[in-house]
Amino acid sequence: MRKFKRMAKKFVADFVVVDNKPLNATNFLIKVKSNSVLPNILPGQFVNVEINDSKEIFLRRPFSVFEVDYNDNTISMIVKILGRGSKKLTEIEPGRNVSLVYPLGKSFTYPSSTDKVLLIGGGSGVAPMLFLAKESGLDKTQVDILLGARTKEDHIDVESYSKYANLHYATEDGSLGEKGFVTQHSVFINDLTKYDKIYACGPDGMMRAIAKVAKAAGVFCEVSLENLMACGFGVCLCCIEPTNKGNLCVCTDGPVFNINELKW
Amino acid sequence: MVDLKVKVHDLEFKNPITLASGTCGFAREMADFFDPAIVGGFFLKGSTLKNRDGNEYPRMAETPSGMLNAVGLQNKGIDYFIENIYPEIKDYDTQLIINVNGSTVEDYIALTEKVNELDKIRGIELNISCPNVKEGGMAFGVSCPGAEMVTREVRKVYDKTLIVKLSPNVTDISEIARAVEGQGADAVSLVNTFLGMAIDAETRKPKLSTITGGLSGPAIKPIALRMVWQVANAVKIPVVGMGGIMNAADAIEFMLAGASVVQIGTAVFKDPTLPVQIIKELEDYMLHHKMQSVNDLIDCLQM
Numbered sequence: 340m341r342k343f344k345r346m347a348k349k350f351v352a353d354f355v356v357v358d359n360k361p362l363n364a365t366n367f368l369i370k371v372k373s374n375s376v377l378p379n380i381l382p383g384q385f386v387n388v389e390i391n392d393s394k395e396i397f398l399r400r401p402f403s404v405f406e407v408d409y410n411d412n413t414i415s416m417i418v419k420i421l422g423r424g425s426k427k428l429t430e431i432e433p434g435r436n437v438s439l440v441y442p443l444g445k446s447f448t449y450p451s452s453t454d455k456v457l458l459i460g461g462g463s464g465v466a467p468m469l470f471l472a473k474e475s476g477l478d479k480t481q482v483d484i485l486l487g488a489r490t491k492e493d494h495i496d497v498e499s500y501s502k503y504a505n506l507h508y509a510t511e512d513g514s515l516g517e518k519g520f521v522t523q524h525s526v527f528i529n530d531l532t533k534y535d536k537i538y539a540c541g542p543d544g545m546m547r548a549i550a551k552v553a554k555a556a557g558v559f560c561e562v563s564l565e566n567l568m569a570c571g572f573g574v575c576l577c578c579i580e581p582t583n584k585g586n587l588c589v590c591t592d593g594p595v596f597n598i599n600e601l602k603w
Numbered sequence: 604m605v606d607l608k609v610k611v612h613d614l615e616f617k618n619p620i621t622l623a624s625g626t627c628g629f630a631r632e633m634a635d636f637f638d639p640a641i642v643g644g645f646f647l648k649g650s651t652l653k654n655r656d657g658n659e660y661p662r663m664a665e666t667p668s669g670m671l672n673a674v675g676l677q678n679k680g681i682d683y684f685i686e687n688i689y690p691e692i693k694d695y696d697t698q699l700i701i702n703v704n705g706s707t708v709e710d711y712i713a714l715t716e717k718v719n720e721l722d723k724i725r726g727i728e729l730n731i732s733c734p735n736v737k738e739g740g741m742a743f744g745v746s747c748p749g750a751e752m753v754t755r756e757v758r759k760v761y762d763k764t765l766i767v768k769l770s771p772n773v774t775d776i777s778e779i780a781r782a783v784e785g786q787g788a789d790a791v792s793l794v795n796t797f798l799g800m801a802i803d804a805e806t807r808k809p810k811l812s813t814i815t816g817g818l819s820g821p822a823i824k825p826i827a828l829r830m831v832w833q834v835a836n837a838v839k840i841p842v843v844g845m846g847g848i849m850n851a852a853d854a855i856e857f858m859l860a861g862a863s864v865v866q867i868g869t870a871v872f873k874d875p876t877l878p879v880q881i882i883k884e885l886e887d888y889m890l891h892h893k894m895q896s897v898n899d900l901i902d903c904l905q906m
Contacts, residue, residue, distance in 0.1 A: 347637065349875075351636065397665055440875065567660075569869075572636075573628060574871070586677060
């Protein structure tokens with residue numbers, strides 16, 4: 340018998356699509372089920388999904404994990420249509436198989452039990468923020484979630500998360516919550532130092548703007564990056580981000596980084 | 604039981620399925636997915652004498668049936684490898700071959716001398732074909748005098764298995780293969796990536812920070828296969844074949860064309876467990892065709 344000293348930590352397996360429903364015009368909730376027991380998967384980690392039946396899509400597409408159900412062995416992700424690969428994935432029918440490489444990347448640093456935290460999500464960056472809010476184990480009074488989008492229609496319905504956190508919205512046209520960017524929202528501009536930890540996931544510009552203010556305020560802040568990647572497990576060295584420790588792989592050294600490590 | 608053992612010069616491989624340099628890290632990344640002892644070997648990430656940050660982001664562009672990369676040999680340098688990585692991987696029960704890169708002949712010599720001290724690294728893959736570093740690499744690999752010179756100088760200081768990795772970005776790859784064979788190379792490996800380019804029509808900008816990069820994946824397979832066949836016919840030393848292998852049939856094709864060992868590269872990005880699956884499929888193929896030894900495939904193209 341071969342001795343494998345180090346048990347497999349990462350896996351490649353076919354999952355069955357059990358649900359695929361639109362959340363709004365560009366975001367879909369896709370739930371996939373494994374026929375084996377899932378390893379522990381933490382907020383901030385991602386899965387790399389193969390795109391079936393496409394001659395032009397060669398590589399997998401990475402998606403943050405949104406929900407994990409260990410009783411059901413299901414993983415859910417929010418898929419935002421960004422290009423041909425994500426578009427193709429949103430067309431997959433329940434019952435079809437889809438291959439995942441999982442779990443990948445490092446998670447957010449969990450808050451301590453007395454922390455007050457602010458979670459900021461934009462676009463599909465909402466997914467890991469909601470996952471973190473749910474998994475943090477904190478009381479609702481300790482958690483503020485601030486979500487930004489262009490319009491009310493671009494927001495997805497997350498009201499069920501109001502049991503885990505206080506929900507705040509920003510829209511560029513003022514159609515839901517406060518008008519403007521998340522960085523112009525009263526929750527963000529009032530006093531950041533009341534938070535022990537800030538977490539953000541969303542468009543690059545949004546995260547950079549948040550990082551700048553959080554850094555100036557001296558508040559702990561982690562962001563989740565989305566650099567273009569080929570492998571997802573640290574061998575292709577394509578998704579690098581310049582940091583204080585040199586070029587690091589977003590897929591294995593991240594995707595979550597403390598803003599003080601980044602050259603932002 | 605089928606016999607999958609193959610030899611490349613002095614190096615014995617338990618099977619001909621290995622992982623290509625630049626697509627399997629330093630093997631330990633792959634150990635997160637499977638037991639490294641299952642595969643024939645790992646051609647470890649291209650290493651240089653000193654730390655290299657590599658090229659700027661973006662370094663990758665997806666293309667039809669493949670991808671372009673412009674990583675530029677990012678690595679922490681050979682001393683870091685020796686001190687921090689080698690101790691962790693040296694007891695993997697498989698062949699570990701390190702890919703070495705220099706911008707001068709002196710670099711190649713200094714690197715080789717350091718690697719020569721490592722017991723468990725029984726061969727080097729001399730990379731004279733990286734298309735993504737300005738100051739050298741491929742400069743040696745695209746002319747016979749350059750390829751001869753670096754092979755000759757490294758040969759003088761290295762007595763283990765010396766495999767020279769060839770660039771396909773040349774007019775006649777057989778000529779380069781013969782040139783390095785003449786200077787004492789124990790084997791050649793081919794192909795490295797093909798120089799390519801991608802442009803974003805919307806932004807009208809190149810997709811890579813370096814404008815051009817190396818094309819890999821199944822898109823290059825027929826050209827790589829042709830080159831392996833040409834080189835195998837031109838030299839007497841063993842050939843290590845690669846270029847777009849996605850399954851056992853592809854691997855078998857390269858062996859029939861003359862490769863003793865094959866490397867799985869870009870396909871690993873899609874499925875890191877693919878090499879394990881290919882070994883299983885190769886066994887099935889041999890059973891189906893009532894073959895005893897995988898050596899009966901090598902250079903056995905039926906004309």
